[in-house]
Amino acid sequence: MLWIPFTLFAALMQAWRNAFQKQLSQDLGATSVTLARFILAGPLAGLYLWGLYLWQPDEALPQFSALFFVYIVGAALCQIIATALMVRLFQLRNYAVGVGLAKSEAIWAAILGVAFFGTLLTPLGWLGVLLGGIAVGLLSGLRRIAGVISPKTLIVGVASGLSFALTSLWVREASLLLELSFPFSAAWVLLLVIGLQTLLLVGWLGLRDPPSLIGLAKRPKLTALISICSCLGSIGWFSAMSLESVALVKTLGQVEVLFTLLISSYYFKTKLARQDHWGLALIVIAAICVMWA
Incomplete structure (x- = not known):
């Protein structure tokens, strides 16, 4: 059950x-x-892996295969695409709605996992996935704007969720291929995925949009906060997915929407409508279903 706190x-x-x-x-x-x-996040992931080997110096080093690197490249590219699409959602719609659309990831992960990755879900697990999807829609306000949401926003949101799902599925497959003890396999995958993503994005912006790199340098505090939270979150996700199905x-992980609403209200001072208690109840029921599944 260690996957739950992670x-x-x-x-x-x-x-x-x-x-x-x-x-x-x-x-x-x-x-x-x-x-x-x-x-x-790359240097932080490297320090995390180094710390693990200091903690357990007898742990073996991994043996990489060609298929492993296929998963690493696929996961790195899909996560870049998914994140860029979600940032675009922030510009098309409000913060909570954008996150809510991107959280279709759980449903995509269930469908693709069963169809292509050998994932086995019990009826209770499927019920949790379904209730979680409904709850996210209620809590993020999708129900209230269903009649006015633009097709572009919907497409971008679903594409973001699909890309995040593929990222997670390939991360899990890469972790399983290494056959290392927990949490070393997840730590190696994290370091390689983040390292590749950093190289790709720095190279792309360096060639196409150098002022953007300067813009990040002018906002060191905000950039550092994003990277730190991202690395810590990825350690949690990658570790959990090496232990349990995506x-x-x-x-x-859809409890993130609850955290998002609280942050949106208290950090951004966004005026939120009265929360739908059905959405809160469904999140709890979905969480119980998947923990018992």
């Missing part, structure tokens, strides 16, 4: 990371804000 910690860190990214997106483009997520981890 997931809850990851959801809290991701909620704060998204909040800081929304703040930075008011001044910089989607690619720059996406880079802020990774730019300091669909269950991401369904429990």
Whole structure:
């Protein structure tokens, strides 16, 4: 059951990371804000892995295969795309709605996991995934704007959720391939994925948009907060997904929407409508379902 505290910690860190990214997106483009997520996370992930080997120096080093690197590259690219799309959502709709649309990730992870990755979900697990999806829609305000939401916002949100789901599924597969003890496999995957993402984004912006790199340098505090929260959240997600199926981890991780609403209200001073108690109840029921599944 260790995946449960890792997931809850990851959801809290991701909620704060998204909040800081929304703040930075008011001044910089989607690619720059996406880079802020990774730019300091690589060194932090390296320190985390180094600390693990200091803690257990007898742990073996991994043996990488060609398939492992296919998963690493796929996960790195999909997470970049997913993050850029979610930043775009912040610019199209309000903060909570954008996160809510991106959280279709749990449903996509369940469908794709069962269809292509050999994931087995019990009826209770499927019920938790379904209730979690409904709860996210209620809590993020999708029900109230269903008649006015633009097709573009809907497409971007669903594409973001799909990309996040593929990222998570490939991260889990890469972790399982290494066959190391917990949490070393997740730590190696984290370091390689974040390292590749940083190189790709720095290279892209260096060639196409150098002023964006200067823009990040002019906002060191906000950039550092985004990277730190991102790295801590990724440690939680990657560790949890090395222990349990992606669909269950991401369904429990939908408590992030609750954290998001609180941050939106108290940090951004956003005026929120009275919360739908059905949404809160469904989040709790969904979490219980996936923990028991």
